[in-house]
Amino acid sequence: MTYKNVHLAHFINRPNRFIAECRLQETGEMVTVHVKNTGRCKELFYPEVEVALSYQPSPKRKTDYDLIAVKKDTAWFNIDSQVPNALAAQGIEAGTIILPGLKGKIVSVKREKRFAQSQFDILVETDTGNQAFVEVKGMTLENHGIGAFPDAPTLRGLKHVTELIEAMKEGYQSYVLFVIQFEKVEVATIHTTMQQALAEMILSGQKQGLSVIAYNCSVTPDTIAIEHQIPFDVTKTFEDPNSER
Incomplete structure (x- = not known):
């Protein structure tokens, strides 16, 4: 499976299980993103850890990005529950x-x-x-x-x-x-x-x-x-x- 329009970012925090706050590497912009996994994932989500976001803007969505992967040490972990x-x-x-x-x-x-x-x-x-x-x-x-x-x-x-x-x-x-x-x-x-x-x-x-x-x-x-x-x-x-x- 290949995701479209993927941007690297840094995880900042996760106010609830559905969303996270991240900072885009390219621009430094802070964005609110949809987390595609409602599990705890506490061992993955540390402040400033590198994450991958898929840009999927739509008038029907509350957020423009999906958080799909997290880098743990040197390896990527996909967290898309679908x-x-x-x-x-x-x-x-x-x-x-x-x-x-x-x-x-x-x-x-x-x-x-x-x-x-x-x-x-x-x-x-x-x-x-x-x-x-x-x-x-x-x-x-x-x-x-x-x-x-x-x-x-x-x-x-x-x-x-x-x-x-x-x-x-x-x-x-x-x-x-x-x-x-x-x-x-x-x-x-x-x-x-x-x-x-x-x-x-x-x-x-x-x-x-x-x-x-x-x-x-x-x-x-x-x-x-x-x-x-x-x-x-x-x-x-x-x-x-x-x-x-």
Whole structure:
């Protein structure tokens, strides 16, 4: 995915989860921008950290810029919460993302399909008549080469995993796909300290046949692309870099 009209800036502050104040590098102008991620992202947003803004002016918008990426040390982290679903669908269709154990050859990839009380991100259908739900979660939290989800408790995420397990009982295959929105990562896991119930539900699901997979991405200020599969280990210990912030 490529973003248009990208400008580099420095992050100043974040008055609320929807907007941030930034200073454009080119002109020094202070601008109010839309943050395309309502998560905390506290380990990324430090005063004066370099950020990437996509200029998308419109009479229907309150801000002219979207904050899409943040530079952490020497690496860029994409924080656009809308991009993982698009990357996942493209990757599954193109064969860049492999769904392990999928029965049959993929013949269709459909977005946003309802089951029970959930609307799952992707429904895959195969030439054997098999159907599989794929729930996609973006991952932006990292520490010491370990990627973790979530950075804040998510009742919605817990419900999705619970109903993916229920879907398996009705003959569907079920997958949780973590799209890691940065490149340098050795293993992905669940932030158990943040939400133990989610970690327990994931582990229970895996024992019943739920597939949990993770793929990292190459990221620049104006691009993001799926790279390769990263090991997922729900038992991996994650140290929260925000514990003292």
